[in-house]
Amino acid sequence: MRIRFGVVIGCMLWVTSSHAKDGKIALPPYGPASPRAVNDPLPVDPGAPNDRRKNRYISFKPNNITGETTTLEVTLTGSLPHPGLEGSSWWVQPPLPPGNPLLPDGECVALLGPQTTAADIDWVAAGCRVLHVTGCPIEPTSDYDVRAVAGAEVSNPLDVSTILKPGSKFWGDCVGTFTGPAGDPPNAWTPPNGVLNKDDIIAVIKTWQGGPGGAPNAAHLSVADLAPGNVNRVVNYNDALQTIWAFHGTMYPYGPADLDGACSDDPGVDGQDAYWEPVDLRGLGIARAPLYI
Ligand SMILES: [Ca+2]
Ligand SMILES: [Ca+2]
Numbered sequence: 001m002r003i004r005f006g007v008v009i010g011c012m013l014w015v016t017s018s019h020a021k022d023g024k025i026a027l028p029p030y031g032p033a034s035p036r037a038v039n040d041p042l043p044v045d046p047g048a049p050n051d052r053r054k055n056r057y058i059s060f061k062p063n064n065i066t067g068e069t070t071t072l073e074v075t076l077t078g079s080l081p082h083p084g085l086e087g088s089s090w091w092v093q094p095p096l097p098p099g100n101p102l103l104p105d106g107e108c109v110a111l112l113g114p115q116t117t118a119a120d121i122d123w124v125a126a127g128c129r130v131l132h133v134t135g136c137p138i139e140p141t142s143d144y145d146v147r148a149v150a151g152a153e154v155s156n157p158l159d160v161s162t163i164l165k166p167g168s169k170f171w172g173d174c175v176g177t178f179t180g181p182a183g184d185p186p187n188a189w190t191p192p193n194g195v196l197n198k199d200d201i202i203a204v205i206k207t208w209q210g211g212p213g214g215a216p217n218a219a220h221l222s223v224a225d226l227a228p229g230n231v232n233r234v235v236n237y238n239d240a241l242q243t244i245w246a247f248h249g250t251m252y253p254y255g256p257a258d259l260d261g262a263c264s265d266d267p268g269v270d271g272q273d274a275y276w277e278p279v280d281l282r283g284l285g286i287a288r289a290p291l292y293i
Contacts, residue, residue, distance in 0.1 A: 038070055038150040039063045041158040044130055050107075050220060052191035055140045055171055056231050057222035058160045059132045062123035062148070069120045070148040074112055074133060075157075078143035080170060082256040090137050090261045091118035095128050100233065103132075103221055109233055111135045112261035132222040134231040136257035138162065140171035166196045172246025174224060175203045178217050187216050189223070196247055204243045207235045229254030229263030 042061040044051045050059045064070045072092035076085050090112035100109065108128035110119070112135035123131060138144075141164065145157035166173040176190030177199055189203055203219045204226070210218025218224075224235045227242045242253075258264050 037065070038148050038153045038155050039065055040155040041072065041146045041148055043158065043160070048130075050130060050132070050222060052223075053161055053163045054192075054222055055163055055174065055226050056138050057132045057134045057225070058138055058144055058146070058162065059130060059222055060146055060158055060160060062128055062131050064121075064123050064148065066124060067122065068150070069122045070150050070155075071118045071120045072123075072131075072133075073115075073118075073147045073149055074137070075145045075147070076137060076142060077145050077159075078161075079139065080141035080165065081139045081252045085137070085256055088137070088257075088259075089115075090135070090257070090259075091115045092131070092133055093117060094119040094121060095123070095126055095131070096233065100221060106130060107132065109134065109221070111231075112137050112257075114260050134222070134225070134233070135261045136229050136231075136255055136263035137261055138231070139255060140173075140252055141165045163192050164194060166192075166194050169196055169246060169249060169251070171252040172196045172200055172226070172243050174200045174226075174243070175219060178203075189217070189219050196243075201240065201243045201247060204235065204240045208237065208240055210235075227254075 040063065042063045044059050044061060058074070062070065062072060073089050074092065075089040076087065079086055091114065093111045093113045095108035095110045103109065106127060106129040108123075108126065108130075109132045110128075112133060133146075140162045143159065143161045145159060147157050148155040163171065163173050165171070173192040173194060173196045174189075176193035179186060179188050179190065181187055189199075192200075203217070204224045206215040207218040207221070207224035209215045221233065221235065224239060225231055225233060227238045245253075254263050256263075
């Protein structure tokens with residue numbers, strides 16, 4: 001645990017600026033009144049189904065001190081899709097209402113947004129033993145630092161990364177292979193294997209068909225939810241088609257994220273606009289025909 005001096009200096013400058021502007025000293029927009037120790041966020045337990053790299057989610061344990069609250073900051077430290085955004089930070093918003101059929105008990109989903117709307121939350125009491133964070137800033141082939149903040153106290157960063165680019169392509173590698181009923185563990189997808197093939201496409205389609213009592217080879221929501229740029233926390237035809245396009249060589253199509261954590265140029269409400277534009281696949285002069293659903 002340590003005090004992050006950049007935050008302290010930033011707060012001093014911010015307060016000074018506010019004072020000079022209107023003669024008042026405003027309180028910071030988050031955090032309790034008194035600094036205190038804060039636990040470091042932790043990786044998901046080794047061997048757990050979510051202990052893996054993903055495309056559009058990062059997953060970790062908030063690990064706040066029992067009965068106390070923290071605000072979670074996510075900083076982009078490395079990016080192949082948008083290196084110009086490296087160093088940018090967004091803040092985890094309140095967890096979305098529970099009940100998503102693709103999420104086990106004790107797991108939550110939250111979006112990224114600006115600091116002004118950051119959530120100061122007892123994440124464990126909120127039922128978020130594991131937190132899956134998504135949004136436009138979470139992209140494949142990227143690295144992030146996650147810090148917990150409580151007043152002036154800042155945790156050590158937890159380093160988390162999304163998938164490595166598979167082969168000559170840059171995204172869509174969701175899983176490895178399906179273990180089957182005799183596998184160890186049985187009926188589970190192994191972690192992304194650096195290859196984008198039929199198994200990744202099948203995993204997304206089976207998750208789309210899944211849900212409560214659905215296909216036994218459905219993947220986790222955070223594994224199969226790839227689209228649109230402003231991730232919608234459901235797995236449907238759009239996620240399946242994006243995986244197919246990725247298999248055909250289409251590069252990651254979304255972003256960059258803005259300061260609010262949104263994709264300002266997200267192609268359409270559900271990404272459909274991207275399908276209407278013929279694409280020259282791999283520069284070979286082969287135009288992809290529009291696909292109608
Ligand atoms: Ca794969
Ligand atoms: Ca989706």
